[in-house]
Amino acid sequence: MTGLSCVRGQESAGFVTSNGASTPTYTVHKGMGLVSTAFPPEAALKLRHGNLGICHTRYSTTGNSELQNCQPFVVDTLHGKIAVAHNGELVNAQALRKKVMRHGVGLSTSSDSELITQLLALTPPMEGLDNPDWVARIKNLMTETPTSYSLLMMFKDVIYAVRDPYGNRPLCIGRVVPVSKLHSSGSEEGDTEGWVVSSESCSFQSIGARYYREVLPGEIVQISKHGIKSLSIVPRPEGDLPAFCIFEYVYFARPDSIFEGQMVYTVRQRCGRQLAIEAPTNADVVSTVPESATPAALGYAQQLGLPYIEVLCKNRYVGRTFIQPNTRLRQLGVAKKFGALTDNFAGKRVVIIDDSIVRGNTISPIIKLLKEAGATEVHIRVASPPIKFPCYMGINIPTKEELIANKPEFQDIAGYIGADSVQYLTVEGLLLAVQGGIGSKDKDEMISNKSISRVGHCTACLTGKYPVELEW
Amino acid sequence: MTGLSCVRGQESAGFVTSNGASTPTYTVHKGMGLVSTAFPPEAALKLRHGNLGICHTRYSTTGNSELQNCQPFVVDTLHGKIAVAHNGELVNAQALRKKVMRHGVGLSTSSDSELITQLLALTPPMEGLDNPDWVARIKNLMTETPTSYSLLMMFKDVIYAVRDPYGNRPLCIGRVVPVSKLHSSGSEEGDTEGWVVSSESCSFQSIGARYYREVLPGEIVQISKHGIKSLSIVPRPEGDLPAFCIFEYVYFARPDSIFEGQMVYTVRQRCGRQLAIEAPTNADVVSTVPESATPAALGYAQQLGLPYIEVLCKNRYVGRTFIQPNTRLRQLGVAKKFGALTDNFAGKRVVIIDDSIVRGNTISPIIKLLKEAGATEVHIRVASPPIKFPCYMGINIPTKEELIANKPEFQDIAGYIGADSVQYLTVEGLLLAVQGGIGSKDKDEMISNKSISRVGHCTACLTGKYPVELEW
């Protein structure tokens, strides 16, 4: 196996493998749902048909949830088939669609990924028919559209891993280590070496690969049986900083992933410490809503020297809410999902750390539940700033009107959700935590890539400052 | 409703409707399987979203059986979306693919129908951007590829129904009559008038439409809220005759469909009569294998004055062959599908009329079954000539090697299948029956379109004479 990448997402999944021959055979499978549903066992067997391949899991932003939007896109060109998997959202998609259609191409989906594929297929004047220069075409693509995309393109026996010049979406490289080396258990049939590319490094461990490095903003990395090779770095307009999505740290990524040389869990813990500095609470115990805000809660508790406890346990089998014979059960709401661990907090003042408050209707019933079960005070501390602006670069954030931070109720958010007090982390505090300056007791906690600059993050959803001008 | 067509096929089905607005909304649904599976009730409800539409049911010839090959194809062009449904197989598909890809278009399927759609999308020099001349583009398509295709193309509020210059695949027009007129039962909510187009006229009755006329070879018919209008007839090269597929009469079409002004059932009955003239049998009773050869068997029996009887009854619930604990049950084979009506033929000489013998392994166990049940002789008469050549124009016929007529066993076909004698209809006899000259007692049986010429049929699978040169 030379390269395989699964971008995040639960809506649909697909893969394309190539046997790497000069007239290659591609094996394609696509399905709706999580990977486990989309790739039933007979489909997974097809993965054996190649020694390189690309894979995609879709998390839709604006496009429809239909199989035809499922990636990777494979098209036949004059030079043979190319396959493309894409994470992100093109800021100038509408203008590019017009341009492609003006050339006479009919577009069969509303997907940016098909658009990218057709842009790559269009023959620019600079090359002859026999010798397609895919790298030149990818560079050309990067001049046509600045952001946001992380891209994998496969052609015969080569995969190109590409990150847009602003580095808005993550992409990193892992090295597949033979199991015999991992476990010193002798060589085995089926053991293998190779390279993998993924949006998140957390996926490497589960296939026995080790984090190697990030693809840099604007970089084109070639992966083949000869190894990996950095071919080019397309620069940004002078003066522009990178714009890596800060929401990956706050909420989106898995805590064991590594971005810019640091583990997401550690950043979230620093957010908690920073939050404790900015917004301390006079309380008895610190807790969280299971389970994404646990690192921030532990950081908050450590910084203030308060005990960390559990207040809720999850009802494992709640599944969908299947039974609603009357308004009574609808009102019970969140009580069906969580059980209160009453003994741990009855008669105490509780501070709950949450990672973000988007609409405000999740936290409210939890506060009610805790108070009914005996908490004397419930304070909310949020380990990120209020979200106020939509994202046009790949994160599915509610419209401006739906965001609680833009509603009149935000003036008295504590009253609205029933808390005794509510405080947020500041944008400056978040940047400090992300960039390692504050809340970080130990500079050595950065694993590798020490020289990586952590300057330049997209905070558009918090500040409204978009990294490039938006075209519509 | 202005226009809706369902081409034949059981593999997949799809529809696209338009609300006919100047910036129209298209509603699309596609699914695998028969229409009843592919269009579950919630999908069928979507059909209400438009007042014109096209539909397709796929019967695959060479392409893969996957949802992405499912028609109609819808693509966005500079002028708006077009939707295309297609029946047939382009004889010069490979050359056309190269041409389209040379222009820089990536093709995402191996389907001829996507190829046609992209050919229509490509802007020829003759028109401005604001005013697409679809009729000119369709004419241009007809000069690029001579056959075989029947086509529906929808754009905003217009549908174009197109038949290739050789008229190889059928296409006919029906008029939707208000139920109030059909049943003289007064006007009803939801009652409607309009036009429909279909490969086979048999589909009209089931939606309350009446057969109106055929689309002629090379004709482009426009269907809109203003009615139907013949726009053009693209001619064939001088001297070339039409080449309507004779296999539609022999086997493929439903018996109540009308082609060239005559009912398929009647043609099959004439084939039986002509077969009786060419190959009479000294037998006691005439029968058939249920149920496609029944008209030929009735015609054969009438011509010879022999009694027509039933020899088999179908096992209604046989479904798939689910249970095969041992070789024993496998050997029983056809006995699981049919029950012998022993009393009707025990001690008698039976002549069985079949419509065609393709591989020879279906009829053989039936003959064995009849003999074991008491038939003293079993003669086979086939109401069509032996099939010897592959079809490259849309009918899924086995390869030359698989066809029984090309195997050594054909020399003693009767011995091979266990019959007392086997005889086929001649090609001349078939043409006579199709063209109404022989076996036709009554010239008045032709329903309408009396002036239609019935000269010019494709007999390539029987004779090896293809209507146009094949490019590969």
Added chain:
Amino acid sequence: MTGLSCVRGQESAGFVTSNGASTPTYTVHKGMGLVSTAFPPEAALKLRHGNLGICHTRYSTTGNSELQNCQPFVVDTLHGKIAVAHNGELVNAQALRKKVMRHGVGLSTSSDSELITQLLALTPPMEGLDNPDWVARIKNLMTETPTSYSLLMMFKDVIYAVRDPYGNRPLCIGRVVPVSKLHSSGSEEGDTEGWVVSSESCSFQSIGARYYREVLPGEIVQISKHGIKSLSIVPRPEGDLPAFCIFEYVYFARPDSIFEGQMVYTVRQRCGRQLAIEAPTNADVVSTVPESATPAALGYAQQLGLPYIEVLCKNRYVGRTFIQPNTRLRQLGVAKKFGALTDNFAGKRVVIIDDSIVRGNTISPIIKLLKEAGATEVHIRVASPPIKFPCYMGINIPTKEELIANKPEFQDIAGYIGADSVQYLTVEGLLLAVQGGIGSKDKDEMISNKSISRVGHCTACLTGKYPVELEW
């Protein structure tokens, strides 16, 4: 394999096999739907686990359509497990339930079959614990309930096949012939000899068995590895005739089944001839609604010397009526299921033979369809008498109020359904046809069991005369 029986029905199916050991292992599988759905391949494989077994397909009359009502019923008794499959309906079920429950048994379903099983399990005083006398228990059951039931009971390595004293439901025995003998093709692995029991003999052919004989009214036949053995015939009260259900001949059974030594198809043909004698028509052509009345139609046509033609062809893929955007399509109704073969009857007087008219709402739209397509007259002749009374013995007939023959409209049934005339076969004519006296040109058409008496049939649904007094 020693014995296996599948009673008719499409609602659910189950089987139980035994390995025949003295402490036997039973293998059980049950499922909803047709056999092909209820027994998926992995279930069918379980059939290998035994060398004798019983099977059941359920056609519900009054009980609920649930898996727990699915037969065979298996219960553990002091002597080991017994399995019971049952076709029919006990006329005194309510009284028997009370009796069993008074003994302290809880009944877990409303099914007669569970009741029979518990009645067999109850220890009568006459036997010791070590030596259960199942035949005595079955005889005891037959004194407790006179009708209607055909029964299979399995215990260890023996199956008992039982028919009630009135012989109301059918049951017959077939002999499994080795394939090597059938096809003279040499011995094969998996080839076998044995015995099978079934409601209808038509099922024998599909497993390579041959009809052997009927189980007689009141008979208990033992089947084991030692062959079949008639153990006893429980008599009816003096003067009572057998009461075999005449509706099996008229409609319910498959035409290739044999009852009382004659093929059902032949009886239906005789019904058609007798109908022609009783109710001739001045018409040009004879036809039928596909396809159960075809033998009667052929008999009617032969008797009157009129030509038999086809008027309708079936729309093979209609499946469920999936799409009903408006009242218009609902009104089209039957036109979705059939295509009119116009050429065959336009301008002619048509007589349609039907096997029965239950509610009258199926035939009406067909008559309308034929007239619209050009038939000048449409006459209906029904090859059975009007159904006027409910069945309490296993046939699912609508309530008295729903039957068209009990409605005021029946006075002008021709006008009600839109026919030019309607006539029915008389009860006397039906009995004559069933008993071979009339319409039967050739006495030799009876295959075997020549000595079988054909006197004594249940005509309760036609005459209201039930064979035994009904208890409620």
Added chain:
Amino acid sequence: MTGLSCVRGQESAGFVTSNGASTPTYTVHKGMGLVSTAFPPEAALKLRHGNLGICHTRYSTTGNSELQNCQPFVVDTLHGKIAVAHNGELVNAQALRKKVMRHGVGLSTSSDSELITQLLALTPPMEGLDNPDWVARIKNLMTETPTSYSLLMMFKDVIYAVRDPYGNRPLCIGRVVPVSKLHSSGSEEGDTEGWVVSSESCSFQSIGARYYREVLPGEIVQISKHGIKSLSIVPRPEGDLPAFCIFEYVYFARPDSIFEGQMVYTVRQRCGRQLAIEAPTNADVVSTVPESATPAALGYAQQLGLPYIEVLCKNRYVGRTFIQPNTRLRQLGVAKKFGALTDNFAGKRVVIIDDSIVRGNTISPIIKLLKEAGATEVHIRVASPPIKFPCYMGINIPTKEELIANKPEFQDIAGYIGADSVQYLTVEGLLLAVQGGIGSKDKDEMISNKSISRVGHCTACLTGKYPVELEW
């Protein structure tokens, strides 16, 4: 709603409701799988059909996983239908089956629950037909079988909640509080009062009920529209203590459930503290395998003053292990389920708290994973004693041979699983923690039922001392 109980289990689920009329209508639904699968929305709607009911979710011990074993069992008796739901396993089931069958009852399943139902249906001599004394019958049942069962029995408008004399399985009562009182939000349509019974009190919160009290060992509680009423307490043989299953505290129950007046979470935390006293570790950080041992780990950390950290994050979408192209991926095993939070423990000595080690093959790869990710030492502390004996009273424990504590490898369990040391809680320590004597800083943590005796627990799986003699 008067009473509704869902016993734990994921294998199948069923419910029966009664409308409470004197001739009541029962509504029954059963299905395989979790409640969310077994009760699709159309089934859940049926719950409206009654105002009392019983429900069951099955967790199989020895019986087959088939729908027919699904509870509640409903049987029709002379007095009307009774419905029974049962949690537990009868120690003398075989002898009771023989007794019931000797009376002539056929048993259709191998389930103890059917056996209980038929035992209740059998009429003892002491009562007349018109007046069934169900309480006498239940008392009689309790003399026939000492343990283990918690039982709900419904008859017309009454439910009896029963716990066996040894109190082996839990059962408790909750009070349904009107939502208007819970939320002081005014009265609502559909709001209600009533009583519920459940194995675990954690289920009460999710339907808006509050914990009321336990059913006592041997107690029969009647629930009806008149409220709850304790009818009787059947005593144990003199000198016998109760034998409540200690494994409910250790592993089986949800942490927010209350048994014997204390929250399970609190007991587990005490187990952790007691473990720290018995088996302290010289380590840097304390953690756990998510997530059932978290309370014990927090207790252990608090007792020793060590920091509690997270070492693993769960891969949320792992589902079934769908893809195994080679031995390589199989070897990766646990790495697919968890991601290592490397920064938190690299270079540190880690002590992992687990709740139990049953087979030893789960913890081993986790230790390997932690060491590969940089832990310098990994110590295992188990918050319960080794499991050495099978359970015959309702808990599905592997056979003696499969239990790691009975294998030779147990002599060097640390070496076997790759840990630096392994230590277990003692039986005495566990009893101390369960009975509140040790590790309990604060006697006031017991919520209610202060007077409840916590003497008498079944420790058979740990000590081999079964509460009653086992009959086989």
